[in-house]
Amino acid sequence: MTPRYGPAMDATTLQTFTSPVVLFFVLGILAALARSDLAIPEAIAKGMSLYLMAAIGLKGGVAVSESGFSVTVVIALVAGIAAGFILPILAFWLIRGFGRLDRINAGAVAAHYGSISVVTFVTAVEILEFQGKPSAGYMVAVMATMESPAILAGLLLARGFGAENGQSMREMLHEVFFNSSVVLLLGAFAIGLIGGTDGFADVSPFFEAGFKGVLCIFLLDMGLIAARRMMDSRAVTWRLGAIAIFLPLVNGAVGTILGTVVGLDVGSAAALGVLCASASYIAVPAAMRLALPEADPGIYLTMSLSITFPFNVLVNIGLISAFASMIAGQGGLVP
Amino acid sequence: MTPRYGPAMDATTLQTFTSPVVLFFVLGILAALARSDLAIPEAIAKGMSLYLMAAIGLKGGVAVSESGFSVTVVIALVAGIAAGFILPILAFWLIRGFGRLDRINAGAVAAHYGSISVVTFVTAVEILEFQGKPSAGYMVAVMATMESPAILAGLLLARGFGAENGQSMREMLHEVFFNSSVVLLLGAFAIGLIGGTDGFADVSPFFEAGFKGVLCIFLLDMGLIAARRMMDSRAVTWRLGAIAIFLPLVNGAVGTILGTVVGLDVGSAAALGVLCASASYIAVPAAMRLALPEADPGIYLTMSLSITFPFNVLVNIGLISAFASMIAGQGGLVP
Amino acid sequence: MTPRYGPAMDATTLQTFTSPVVLFFVLGILAALARSDLAIPEAIAKGMSLYLMAAIGLKGGVAVSESGFSVTVVIALVAGIAAGFILPILAFWLIRGFGRLDRINAGAVAAHYGSISVVTFVTAVEILEFQGKPSAGYMVAVMATMESPAILAGLLLARGFGAENGQSMREMLHEVFFNSSVVLLLGAFAIGLIGGTDGFADVSPFFEAGFKGVLCIFLLDMGLIAARRMMDSRAVTWRLGAIAIFLPLVNGAVGTILGTVVGLDVGSAAALGVLCASASYIAVPAAMRLALPEADPGIYLTMSLSITFPFNVLVNIGLISAFASMIAGQGGLVP
Amino acid sequence: MIETVIRKRIEILSDVALVRRVTDAIDRADITGWTITPVQSGKGRDGHWREERVMGTDKVLVLTIAPEDKAMALAEDIAPILTSHGLLLSMWDVQVIRGERF
Amino acid sequence: MIETVIRKRIEILSDVALVRRVTDAIDRADITGWTITPVQSGKGRDGHWREERVMGTDKVLVLTIAPEDKAMALAEDIAPILTSHGLLLSMWDVQVIRGERF
Amino acid sequence: MIETVIRKRIEILSDVALVRRVTDAIDRADITGWTITPVQSGKGRDGHWREERVMGTDKVLVLTIAPEDKAMALAEDIAPILTSHGLLLSMWDVQVIRGERF
Numbered sequence A, B, C: 001m002t003p004r005y006g007p008a009m010d011a012t013t014l015q016t017f018t019s020p021v022v023l024f025f026v027l028g029i030l031a032a033l034a035r036s037d038l039a040i041p042e043a044i045a046k047g048m049s050l051y052l053m054a055a056i057g058l059k060g061g062v063a064v065s066e067s068g069f070s071v072t073v074v075i076a077l078v079a080g081i082a083a084g085f086i087l088p089i090l091a092f093w094l095i096r097g098f099g100r101l102d103r104i105n106a107g108a109v110a111a112h113y114g115s116i117s118v119v120t121f122v123t124a125v126e127i128l129e130f131q132g133k134p135s136a137g138y139m140v141a142v143m144a145t146m147e148s149p150a151i152l153a154g155l156l157l158a159r160g161f162g163a164e165n166g167q168s169m170r171e172m173l174h175e176v177f178f179n180s181s182v183v184l185l186l187g188a189f190a191i192g193l194i195g196g197t198d199g200f201a202d203v204s205p206f207f208e209a210g211f212k213g214v215l216c217i218f219l220l221d222m223g224l225i226a227a228r229r230m231m232d233s234r235a236v237t238w239r240l241g242a243i244a245i246f247l248p249l250v251n252g253a254v255g256t257i258l259g260t261v262v263g264l265d266v267g268s269a270a271a272l273g274v275l276c277a278s279a280s281y282i283a284v285p286a287a288m289r290l291a292l293p294e295a296d297p298g299i300y301l302t303m304s305l306s307i308t309f310p311f312n313v314l315v316n317i318g319l320i321s322a323f324a325s326m327i328a329g330q331g332g333l334v335p
Numbered sequence D, E, F: 001m002i003e004t005v006i007r008k009r010i011e012i013l014s015d016v017a018l019v020r021r022v023t024d025a026i027d028r029a030d031i032t033g034w035t036i037t038p039v040q041s042g043k044g045r046d047g048h049w050r051e052e053r054v055m056g057t058d059k060v061l062v063l064t065i066a067p068e069d070k071a072m073a074l075a076e077d078i079a080p081i082l083t084s085h086g087l088l089l090s091m092w093d094v095q096v097i098r099g100e101r102f
């Protein structure tokens, strides 16, 4: 431990817990634990999630319209896609072995952990920016491309090659590449890229000024939903619970190291770490209902939404950020 | 009447009626009277009410984080809670006697008038601020604590002690203390308190800049709903209608005097008056459906929502504000 | 072609296609064509449309509160109403003859083309402002009054005089004059007029700053809906498709000339052109379901929403704007 | 054992714009009440999904419970406009408690 | 041909605030599950539309499928509060596949 | 008196993600149409409320009216995936007017 590491962690933890964004998440968890009937209407929650994706996509596109594309961007994209294919394999092996799940369910869970959570990423971007380690704009594109590979990987793990018939394979691939969050993220990214800073000026009061406030209310809802599901859950054993903590720790470290090794700046390496650490709970569950309807949503949703997601928001983003600073600062890995 | 009183009233009335917030409320009423099909989707209305509560809670918390807690705050809280227990008794007596309602319905109506309306309070805060008599930030906490006592008081009046069995009493108490508006108001208040002005800066574009606009649209919806219910109502007699005007007048005066006597500033005393004058039409109806399902929602909703609420917004807030200035200015009551 | 005309057109087209507002519309169309499941919740879409109408109404009212009413305003109103009555006749004749529709369906379609589309107008206002040819505030009032006459005209064309019995005629007239968009547009216009710039200052962060962002998301939804309907449509022949392109071209030119002749400034004449060119797809379909339930929504919705609306947003607004500049600049028509 | 009586349950799919016509008919048939539930989308002879919910073409289900004679009167009343207005009506027997309410 | 068995389908219209009472009764009757669908508006003896959806007076339909004996036990259990709580209950026979599930 | 004919009304509870599979089966059975209504929440063997509506695990009711033979064909077609896909199917006889439409 270098002296630089200790304080970084303290500050991180403190900042995290006085940020309204995180406090609203905690409020949601507490309200659900107290069995309050507080609830955000479904349409509002969906609207907020579309807003957050459009805003983050636009912001990333505008940032890249200024910085321009570079080799780093391509490398980051390749690193993200590779991680999306490889991480599910580790996860699958762990979940089948230590977690004692059957093949179908293990594949479904692995797909979740290989894919990403937009809200976790967005929260991390806010926290990293606040800590003076902003991540690069192209990381939004990395995020969008990381949504899908793990779905394919998880499916192959669950079913093996060739098990799917042609029709449902086409259906799957379509879902994988044209699911609503991929389309909206990449579409908004492209619009930001085309419009640039000037084009964005017009709409920035809506997409920029409101961003953190919307994130607060959205995380309030996520806290409510995550905690309610946790309380009702029966399908998740302690072994699976442990995996839902262990995987984001390991994947977060792997992603951060990967990012640092391929030459990303500190903030972007941390963001890649967070992407690897995060588990999908919106896009992938929908894909799994389609492709692996026999898998139990009670398992994969509870793990990703009720355990991994809060762990990431409350603890792991801070850890990953500190770890990224440490390995970048030490110069140990990237001389 | 002092000379100071007359003009204050005129100005109040004028200002009220050129404020977009009130004008949108009037538009809603007129549209409903003209039987237009204008309607705000339910999910949007719920979302706006959550937004308003989160915003007002945050704002109050931030204000108190600056001013700090003081004896006045504790006194204001105690005064509010006391009013919440005592005002329903007066109301109950009036409603049974003059209003000729049976015990169950009278208890239900009394609970509504002892509790508070968040939107009436918010509208009053806007108007008071506009008139240069801002109310203190802690009044938000007073409001939140005033939601519940009257529910208990109304229930005891309707059923007497011991009439409830243990299970449903527990259910009631839970509803009373963890209903969604109490949780959200106090939760956001706590977040404002923890985060302070700095933490709030991030989210203020969303929660502060948008506030009055959202209030406009919300009051448009309230105007539509209140007037439509009025037109369809059959259960409300002229006696009950008179009570729905008389109670806010009396309770408003009592609350303002109470506030002035315990030493609140003019704006806060007026705000306490408005809280006492206002009648709940969101939290308490839900609680009454649970605790007194035999009571007729046609009575208590029409009184609180269709008569008292418009009366407060259009007339009574102005009266209370002027009255608060008068008794504070005269120095008559608080030498 | 004057030299002034060519470049104006180029700039127009370019500006249109790098504006985020139009890009989001294109994104919606592309996403629907790719059969993505991207969708905006219905309540959010309705909420946005109410917001846009309230905001545009307010803005217009505030503008007129400053400029005051003048003879021009009255002339513009009369011109708009006249166009609303006369344009459906041309449309009806074309649709029956070239389009080969029966009387009922032709009347329904004619009503749509005589009436207006709020979103097309709003998009045009943004684009005109961006091009330095702002339209006058009173054009909002013109738009609101143009909603209804065409409904009556279309009805008379479809059914002839006296075919309706008294009851349903009253029902129709009520729908025509108190339908939700007329009420909201004119109501908000009146509020802006009463409140003026000062009253508006309070709520402008909500209604002004958010406007373009909301318009982006709304047009995203419109793109999705228009393209999906297009793909599923079977009822629209190539003849009707051609009419759906031809009518906005002709009506747009007629409206622009009319506006220029009666003495409107360039921006306002263009706005009148856009109003004439646009076809309703919200208010009129609802009225037609009521008044002409035998008419096929598959025809009138597909024409107005899936062909005319995109054509107007993507091409025709630019053409009309250039045409307005041309005939105003040339001084040919109005010496 | 609790006593139940038989009533007709009628469900009518209707455009939102035309709901008033349907509920007016229910009132004319002197039925005590009705309940409206939302509809998300559908496919009919036109062969397409309806998703244009902002467009005034969305639909709802109107559901009402009534004694057989009143139900038939309602069906009779509404039959002429079923086709022209694109309504869909189905009804069946249900058991209810508190039969005097309907 | 596929085999179906007969079960009772029960639908209860209930205030949102009172849904817990209804679902608790379903659980007490040892029925395997239930499904809740939204309600938009309605008219009853009070003679008015309900649109005050923010007001905690909105309603939902609780629907459950169960064997006849459990359905009757549920009806019996819930009958006393039907009137006081303003609930509306109707039930009828339906065919289901996979009868062992209910 | 107005003439009614008997048809089957089928209701299938399905995950939103799987609706296409259900409606494709309805189309395969050559049924004229279907209507989809929203579902708010529910409890099943997993024993928990579903509220995670953003999560892609929300459900809807698909309702279709068809002559008995087509209804049975649909049930037959869909039966194999009922368990694996967690669908719930019930059907019953209803009277409809304009029987030729179905």
Ligand SMILES: Nc1ncnc2c1ncn2[C@@H]1O[C@H](COP(=O)(O)O)[C@@H](O)[C@H]1O
Binding pocket: D013, D041, D042, D043, D044, D045, D046, D047, D050, D086, D088, F031, F032, F033, F034, F035, F036, F063, F064, F065, F066, F102
């Ligand atoms: N066989 C059916 N079963 C259930 N709903 C239907 C059926 N046919 C039509 N519908 C519904 O009725 C609406 C209008 O159908 P149509 O009049 O055939 O265009 C459709 O959008 C569906 O919601």
Ligand SMILES: Nc1ncnc2c1ncn2[C@@H]1O[C@H](COP(=O)(O)O)[C@@H](O)[C@H]1O
Binding pocket: D031, D032, D033, D034, D035, D036, D063, D064, D065, D066, D102, E013, E041, E042, E043, E044, E045, E046, E047, E050, E086, E088
């Ligand atoms: N005959 C009926 N058929 C269907 N729904 C009804 C009927 N009567 C009442 N309702 C519903 O029950 C609610 C309460 O009715 P009530 O208890 O009579 O006020 C109404 O708002 C309607 O939604």
Ligand SMILES: Nc1ncnc2c1ncn2[C@@H]1O[C@H](COP(=O)(O)O)[C@@H](O)[C@H]1O
Binding pocket: E031, E032, E033, E034, E035, E036, E063, E064, E065, E066, E102, F013, F041, F042, F043, F044, F045, F046, F047, F050, F086, F088
């Ligand atoms: N007996 C039942 N009656 C009505 N709905 C049910 C029943 N059992 C299950 N459901 C619904 O089916 C869904 C899935 O149930 P399950 O497959 O048992 O987890 C639940 O969430 C309920 O919405």
Ligand code: NA
Binding pocket: A112, A113, A114, A115, A116, A117, A251, A275, A276, A277, A278, A279, A280
């Ligand atoms: Na991941």
Ligand code: NA
Binding pocket: B112, B113, B114, B115, B116, B117, B251, B275, B276, B277, B278, B279, B280
């Ligand atoms: Na009060």
Ligand code: NA
Binding pocket: C112, C113, C114, C115, C116, C117, C251, C275, C276, C277, C278, C279, C280
């Ligand atoms: Na037009």
